[in-house]
Amino acid sequence: MTPAMQNKEVLMQVRDFSLLYKTRLGPLSAVDHVTFDLYKGEIIGLVGESGCGKSTLGKALLRMAPPQAELTGQILFQGEDILQFDDRRLRDFRGRCVSMIFQDPMTSLNPVQRVDQHLVEAIQVHEPHTPAQAALERARSLIGRLGIQERRLRDYPHQLSGGMRQRVMIGLGLVLNANLIIADEATTSLDVIVEAKLLDQFRELRDELGVTILMITHNIALVAEVADRIAVMYAGQMAELGSVYEVFDAPRHPYTQGLLASVPTISLNERTELFKMGGEPPNLTHPPQGCRFHPRCSQALPICSQREPELRPVNGGQLVHCWLYQNHESQGAS
Amino acid sequence: MNVQPVPQAQPADNLVEVRDVKKWFPVQQGVLDKLLAAGHQDYIHAVDGISFEIRRGEVFGLAGESGSGKSTTGRLVVRMETPTAGSIHFDGADISALEGEELRRLRRRMQIIYQDPMASLNPRMALGEAIGYGLKVHAPELGDAERHQRTIDMLEKVGLSPAQFFYGKFPHQISGGQRQRAVIARALITHPDLILADEPIAMADVSVRALLLDLMNQLKREFNLTYLFITHDLATAKYICDRIGIMYLGKLVEVAELRELYSHPLHPYTQALLAAVPVPNPHQRRTQAMPEGEIPNPIHPPAGCRFHPRCPLAAEPCAVEDPPLRALRPDHTVACHYAERFL
Numbered sequence: 001m002t003p004a005m006q007n008k009e010v011l012m013q014v015r016d017f018s019l020l021y022k023t024r025l026g027p028l029s030a031v032d033h034v035t036f037d038l039y040k041g042e043i044i045g046l047v048g049e050s051g052c053g054k055s056t057l058g059k060a061l062l063r064m065a066p067p068q069a070e071l072t073g074q075i076l077f078q079g080e081d082i083l084q085f086d087d088r089r090l091r092d093f094r095g096r097c098v099s100m101i102f103q104d105p106m107t108s109l110n111p112v113q114r115v116d117q118h119l120v121e122a123i124q125v126h127e128p129h130t131p132a133q134a135a136l137e138r139a140r141s142l143i144g145r146l147g148i149q150e151r152r153l154r155d156y157p158h159q160l161s162g163g164m165r166q167r168v169m170i171g172l173g174l175v176l177n178a179n180l181i182i183a184d185e186a187t188t189s190l191d192v193i194v195e196a197k198l199l200d201q202f203r204e205l206r207d208e209l210g211v212t213i214l215m216i217t218h219n220i221a222l223v224a225e226v227a228d229r230i231a232v233m234y235a236g237q238m239a240e241l242g243s244v245y246e247v248f249d250a251p252r253h254p255y256t257q258g259l260l261a262s263v264p265t266i267s268l269n270e271r272t273e274l275f276k277m278g279g280e281p282p283n284l285t286h287p288p289q290g291c292r293f294h295p296r297c298s299q300a301l302p303i304c305s306q307r308e309p310e311l312r313p314v315n316g317g318q319l320v321h322c323w324l325y326q327n328h329e330s331q332g333a334s
Numbered sequence: 335m336n337v338q339p340v341p342q343a344q345p346a347d348n349l350v351e352v353r354d355v356k357k358w359f360p361v362q363q364g365v366l367d368k369l370l371a372a373g374h375q376d377y378i379h380a381v382d383g384i385s386f387e388i389r390r391g392e393v394f395g396l397a398g399e400s401g402s403g404k405s406t407t408g409r410l411v412v413r414m415e416t417p418t419a420g421s422i423h424f425d426g427a428d429i430s431a432l433e434g435e436e437l438r439r440l441r442r443r444m445q446i447i448y449q450d451p452m453a454s455l456n457p458r459m460a461l462g463e464a465i466g467y468g469l470k471v472h473a474p475e476l477g478d479a480e481r482h483q484r485t486i487d488m489l490e491k492v493g494l495s496p497a498q499f500f501y502g503k504f505p506h507q508i509s510g511g512q513r514q515r516a517v518i519a520r521a522l523i524t525h526p527d528l529i530l531a532d533e534p535i536a537m538a539d540v541s542v543r544a545l546l547l548d549l550m551n552q553l554k555r556e557f558n559l560t561y562l563f564i565t566h567d568l569a570t571a572k573y574i575c576d577r578i579g580i581m582y583l584g585k586l587v588e589v590a591e592l593r594e595l596y597s598h599p600l601h602p603y604t605q606a607l608l609a610a611v612p613v614p615n616p617h618q619r620r621t622q623a624m625p626e627g628e629i630p631n632p633i634h635p636p637a638g639c640r641f642h643p644r645c646p647l648a649a650e651p652c653a654v655e656d657p658p659l660r661a662l663r664p665d666h667t668v669a670c671h672y673a674e675r676f677l
Contacts, residue, residue, distance in 0.1 A: 049539040161628040191399035196610040221612035244616040262544045264569035274544035
């Protein structure tokens with residue numbers, strides 16, 4: 001167990017959170033009754049296939065949902081519900097408490113601003129009384145610890161490599177001492193060696209600054225590499241949530257089991273064929289009744305198509321959203 | 335340089351032979367730059383002298399980071415690009431300088447599958463029409479009924495079943511995995527010998543990837559295909575490639591049978607690349623440090639070995655002398671002055 005797991009100091013609590021998009025084809029349930037906590041100083045990986053709601057959930061933690069979305073439940077950051085924040089409070093929260101990194105840093109950075117201008121602007125917007133010189137000093141000391149040479153501060157984004165741009169994005173969050181970074185596929189467009197170095201950086205930030213990192217990715221192997229905990233989403237719901245050791249050693253949810261068995265690896269002694277999961281994720285305007293995974297599940301029980309299971313711990317370990325581990329006889333009778 | 339004379343008679347088991355091929359792209363200049371440069375022209379050394387062969391019936395992988403020249407190499411092999419220097423032989427014939435009608439006829443025998451099926455399919459063409467189009471071009475003698483029948487058969491073969499249902503569908507009406515199946519069907523309809531697959535499954539979700547890899551393996555057996563499989567993902571390559579070449583900045587640094595390369599990587603770059611691949615097991619986290627920096631600019635590549643500025647083993651000769659590919663183990667060549675250390 002990592003230290004982050006033992007002294008579980010909660011940073012953010014998501015409580016029964018749902019997000020509905022109103023679309024032409026009816027309401028689309030992108031995130032459905034999700035409950036989980038983010039702890040201080042942990043790296044948590046949020047994984048799932050395209051369309052499972054992982055990015056929507058990540059953005060919702062910053063309240064960056066599109067206007068036609070309907071949000072219910074609570075997202076508590078250090079005890080306060082961010083869904084109730086007014087604009088002023090929200091702006092402060094977004095810069096100082098949480099920051100987000102996206103897949104393509106080139107579209108997140110201003111192409112006609114130098115790196116130092118980005119950083120100084122970020123500081124001065126949120127702390128208007130900081131003199132430019134002091135802001136620049138802060139930018140300097142930060143950029144060094146992110147592994148970028150100081151002379152690079154005078155560069156424009158197009159002069160930086162992909163890995164460096166992503167580091168600048170991280171810097172924009174850290175320069176205001178944000179304690180939660182949401183990284184949405186932040187390493188996806190990078191080459192493996194650069195990606196590996198960025199993961200090392202994530203570890204360093206967690207260990208040295210106590211930053212919490214929510215890493216949203218489709219690449220489950222990355223989560224095994226760097227995260228303390230893993231959350232698996234399927235069709236807008238949390239399928240399984242636990243420490244990486246619990247989940248990778250003994251995945252419980254049939255979806256997690258299938259997902260892990262279909263991950264390619266480079267080790268040569270492993271099987272030479274990947275597991276093939278049948279079917280496709282459901283259309284979320286009309287999600288299946290009961291457990292949303294049941295039409296693709298090889299272990300489905302009669303109750304799975306009727307009632308939805310709860311997210312409950314299995315044998316004192318990870319939380320699993322599956323009837324296989326819950327008493328379904330009494331549920332069926334009631 | 336590893337100059338080898340091209341043998342007069344091509345050995346029958348090589349479908350493709352690439353010898354000392356280079357592809358330099360001129361760097362675009364503005365009017366002012368042109369005046370100031372006074373005739374000087376910079377080139378991007380995308381592919382800078384590589385030799386390899388693809389054996390009939392195998393899956394040859396090319397792996398490397400972005401900017402390594404792997405996609406350009408693929409495009410050269412199917413002659414979407416004309417080599418700046420060197421020769422490319424396909425099925426015994428020199429295709430390096432083919433043009434016009436001859437090149438067009440060659441295209442029937444080599445087809446391409448790209449990463450993004452949505453970008454490869456015409457959004458206003460029904461799948462059946464898109465797939466049958468290759469026959470219209472390359473086998474115009476076929477009648478409509480015969481073309482329709484072959485398209486239907488091909489849809490079934492790639493798992494788009496019932497074929498009649500998918501025949502009239504448009505790309506936006508089907509899932510990403512199904513779209514990639516349609517692209518595969520379109521590539522196979524002309525019964526090609528060689529398929530260039532450029533990151534064909536990079537965009538698919540894990541569960542779809544496994545299905546597509548399986549389909550590609552199965553079709554390869556059924557149609558006696560040879561694949562040139564280009565990927566940045568060494569983990570995926572393991573499930574399909576027979577042999578693999580690792581590229582870095584326009585050069586091939588190591589070529590070997592896949593299991594041989596993964597178990598005995600001899601080039602420091604290959605070693606770093608393999609170590610960087612995340613393993614889906616939290617008990618086996620990487621502890622090895624990664625090489626400094628990132629892949630440099632291919633306009634002025636480093637002298638000598640191109641990896642030397644980032645290489646932990648680099649010594650004096652590396653900055654001066656470009657190491658040739660040397661066979662150090664059976665069917666395993668590597669371009670490093672110090673590769674013997676890893677034998």
